[in-house]
Amino acid sequence: MTTAPRDPVSHPVALVPARHRVSKPVRRHIAAPWWFAAPAMLLFAFVVLVPSTRGVYYAFTDWDGLDPRFSFVGLDNFGAMFRDPDAVQAIWHTLLIAVAVTVIQNGFGLLLALGVNSVIKSRNVLRVFLFAPAVVTPIVTAYLWRNLLSPEGAVNSLLGAVGLGSWQQDWLGDPDIALWSVVGVVVWQFGGYSMVIFLAGLQSVPKEIYEAADIDGAGPFRRFWSVTRPLLAPALTINLMLSIIGGIKLFDQVYALTGGGPGHATDTLSTLIYKDAFTLGEFGYSIALAVVLTIIVAVASAGQYFFLSRNERASS
Amino acid sequence: MNRYRRRTFGLELVMIAIALVVGFPLYVLVNLAVRAPSDNSSPLRPTTSPTLDNFTQAWQQGGLGGALANSVLVTACSVFIVLAVSAFAAYPLARATARWSRGMFLLIMLGLVVPFQLASLPLYQTMRDLGLLGTPWALILFYSGLQVPFTTFLYVGFLRALPRDFEEAALIDGCTPLKGFLYVVFPMLRPITVTALVLNAVAVWNDFFTPLLYLSGSAQQTMPVAIAGFVGQYVTDWNLVFAALAISIVPILAVYFALQRSIINGFAGGLKG
Numbered sequence: 001m002t003t004a005p006r007d008p009v010s011h012p013v014a015l016v017p018a019r020h021r022v023s024k025p026v027r028r029h030i031a032a033p034w035w036f037a038a039p040a041m042l043l044f045a046f047v048v049l050v051p052s053t054r055g056v057y058y059a060f061t062d063w064d065g066l067d068p069r070f071s072f073v074g075l076d077n078f079g080a081m082f083r084d085p086d087a088v089q090a091i092w093h094t095l096l097i098a099v100a101v102t103v104i105q106n107g108f109g110l111l112l113a114l115g116v117n118s119v120i121k122s123r124n125v126l127r128v129f130l131f132a133p134a135v136v137t138p139i140v141t142a143y144l145w146r147n148l149l150s151p152e153g154a155v156n157s158l159l160g161a162v163g164l165g166s167w168q169q170d171w172l173g174d175p176d177i178a179l180w181s182v183v184g185v186v187v188w189q190f191g192g193y194s195m196v197i198f199l200a201g202l203q204s205v206p207k208e209i210y211e212a213a214d215i216d217g218a219g220p221f222r223r224f225w226s227v228t229r230p231l232l233a234p235a236l237t238i239n240l241m242l243s244i245i246g247g248i249k250l251f252d253q254v255y256a257l258t259g260g261g262p263g264h265a266t267d268t269l270s271t272l273i274y275k276d277a278f279t280l281g282e283f284g285y286s287i288a289l290a291v292v293l294t295i296i297v298a299v300a301s302a303g304q305y306f307f308l309s310r311n312e313r314a315s316s
Numbered sequence: 317m318n319r320y321r322r323r324t325f326g327l328e329l330v331m332i333a334i335a336l337v338v339g340f341p342l343y344v345l346v347n348l349a350v351r352a353p354s355d356n357s358s359p360l361r362p363t364t365s366p367t368l369d370n371f372t373q374a375w376q377q378g379g380l381g382g383a384l385a386n387s388v389l390v391t392a393c394s395v396f397i398v399l400a401v402s403a404f405a406a407y408p409l410a411r412a413t414a415r416w417s418r419g420m421f422l423l424i425m426l427g428l429v430v431p432f433q434l435a436s437l438p439l440y441q442t443m444r445d446l447g448l449l450g451t452p453w454a455l456i457l458f459y460s461g462l463q464v465p466f467t468t469f470l471y472v473g474f475l476r477a478l479p480r481d482f483e484e485a486a487l488i489d490g491c492t493p494l495k496g497f498l499y500v501v502f503p504m505l506r507p508i509t510v511t512a513l514v515l516n517a518v519a520v521w522n523d524f525f526t527p528l529l530y531l532s533g534s535a536q537q538t539m540p541v542a543i544a545g546f547v548g549q550y551v552t553d554w555n556l557v558f559a560a561l562a563i564s565i566v567p568i569l570a571v572y573f574a575l576q577r578s579i580i581n582g583f584a585g586g587l588k589g
Contacts, residue, residue, distance in 0.1 A: 033494070034416065036405060036407050036497070037405040037409060037417075039401040040402055040405035041405065043397075043457075043461035044464045045461075046457075046461055047435060047458055048427045048435045048461055049423075049427075051438040051442065052430050052435045055434045055437060055438045056434075065440075065441070112331075112334070115331045115334075119320055119324055120324060120327055120328040121328060122328060122332060126332070126335055127580065128573070128576045129335055130334075130335060131580055131583075132569065135572045135579070137521070137524075137540050137543075137568065139524040139540045139544060140540065140565060143543065143547050143561055144345055145341065147344075147348075147557070147558070154340075154341075154359040188341075191338075193583070196580055196583050196584045197584055249432075249433075252540075255524070256544070256547075270431075273433050274433075274525070277437055287434070290433040291434065293434070294434050297430075298429050301428075
């Protein structure tokens with residue numbers, strides 16, 4: 001196994017039949033236009049690559065965002081972060097929101113998808129209708145919900161009107177409930193999004209398999225577990241990836257619903273980054289928080305990628 | 317499975333009930349937006365004497381006309397640029413087998429993971445030095461680069477599943493790579509182009525964080541920023557606020573309902589890879 005793979009003498013690849021050599025000029029022709037990628041690379045480098053790299057550098061400085069003089073402070077920002085109860089809490093909230101949104105939104109989306117994939121007469125209308133919140137600007141729906149969830153808002157009025165007055169809450173003002181209200185609004189908005197992706201997965205399941213399962217006498221639950229679930233694996237992978245990354249980066253909804261309050265009860269990494277950079281002028285510290293956010297996203301994506309691709313292979 | 321039974325009817329009722337609960341905020345939105353500010357009855361009660369005054373007032377005081385024009389400009393330019401550069405980039409990245417193309421693809425995919433806060437805070441300073449802050453051009457430039465990884469990813473996935481025969485034939489017939497791409501390959505990319513167009517347009521139109529940073533303190537605004545400013549100013553006058561929210565929702569819902577079939581298919585299909 002020590003043979004260099006491209007050694008022309010000892011490796012059999014050198015003896016590849018003539019057919020390969022004939023098609024080579026064409027291949028080289030296709031491979032030629034490297035400059036096709038140049039505009040995209042330039043934009044990508046200017047907007048993402050270079051600023052992100054500079055961001056990582058600023059995370060080790062005490063820059064305030066304006067003053068041209070700043071100094072390198074090593075790991076001070078990161079140390080300060082773990083001594084700062086607001087930051088620790090924000091990291092915790094970020095993870096909690098990401099997990100809660102992922103679980104609830106996908107559970108709800110899957111139930112909706114199963115519902116509108118059945119033979120009910122209103123299925124086409126319901127599909128269009130249930131997906132509609134997902135295209136509306138999140139900041140706008142968040143302001144709408146801020147009013148609905150206020151103490152005199154429509155949600156409490158509705159609960160009173162149907163005899164559930166004891167369930168009335170200060171949904172956004174109570175520190176114990178506010179975070180869950182944020183999760184609820186996100187699920188309301190993007191449940192239909194998960195539904196559509198699950199629906200695409202459900203429709204790729206061949207009808208014959210269900211007919212065969214019917215003939216074998218499988219009940220609805222058996223049919224779901226043994227036929228539908230394994231074939232939904234790709235849709236599940238995409239849904240989990242999207243919702244967990246979306247949950248970790250959540251900004252608009254928190255900003256508009258609670259502004260991170262009451263106190264810091266709903267602050268996430270994203271809202272704290274914004275506040276520290278643009279209202280407190282702690283640019284270096286704020287970008288250190290962004291680096292932590294990046295690490296969390298990267299770890300979550302990589303973990304999911306390995307876990308889910310194994311799962312997908314196992315069930316196919 | 318394929319027959320309409322009594323149990324199916326039960327399911328139908330449950331699903332309609334869920335849809336009503338999901339749609340409830342929309343009812344309240346419209347109901348309060350057409351209500352005179354003096355009417356303080358329950359948000360659930362249908363408005364007795366609807367008025368459109370709130371809409372005209374919100375439109376004028378919120379500067380929503382200018383914001384709408386800016387949002388259209390930023391979305392149209394960004395989406396056009398990002399589709400063009402990403403389709404071009406995806407071609408060699410999907411087809412060429414050289415080491416540089418693999419490396420470049422992985423580098424671009426790295427951009428899928430980076431949260432935009434990390435890039436957009438340092439870029440803020442560059443935009444300021446270039447004098448672009450407070451103008452729509454800063455946003456167009458930002459989205460054009462930010463959306464490259466996702467769009468290129470969609471195009472590369474689609475291209476890899478596409479047979480090479482047509483373009484090889486075109487090249488043997490003496491077509492230059494540029495012509496081969498424009499006349500042979502790009503037309504075949506149409507389905508994924510539609511998907512990428514919709515996904516990018518929704519992402520750019522709806523973004524709030526970046527215009528909040530890059531346009532703050534200037535007269536230029538996009539729709540989400542204008543709405544946020546309006547809510548901050550009229551926070552106690554919810555009838556006006558709701559009128560403004562309704563105005564900003566109408567264009568996007570109109571486009572959605574007009575194109576719902578291809579949008580829903582595109583969302584699901586494009587993400588299925």
